[in-house]
Amino acid sequence: MNTSERKAIDLLVxxxxxxxxxxxxxxxxxxxxxxxxxxxxxVDVIGRQREKYAIGITLTKEDIFNPDLIEKINYLASx
Numbered sequence: 629m630n631t632s633e634r635k636a637i638d639l640l641v642x643x644x645x646x647x648x649x650x651x652x653x654x655x656x657x658x659x660x661x662x663x664x665x666x667x668x669x670x671v672d673v674i675g676r677q678r679e680k681y682a683i684g685i686t687l688t689k690e691d692i693f694n695p696d697l698i699e700k701i702n703y704l705a706s707x
Contacts, residue, residue, distance in 0.1 A: 636686045637672050649675030649682050666707055669700055683707070 634656045641651055653663040654673045663671045666683065673684035683704050691697060
């Protein structure tokens with residue numbers, strides 16, 4: 629288990645909570661189930677606020693410079 633990955637996911641969950649989202653599933657958690665992949669994309673956190681859902685992913689430096697990042701975000705946004 630990579631501690632920096634776990635810390636990044638913990639920070640993402642904290643941001644979800646700050647925005648009022650209830651965490652439904654998360655990677656590297658103890659009590660919540662891991663989210664299933666959406667298509668070929670690995671998701672880190674899924675949250676819900678009333679009828680709205682949020683999908684959270686963490687990005688590495690390589691992911692940011694990947695030309696397919698826009699396609700990945702558009703695909704997740706359309707779900």
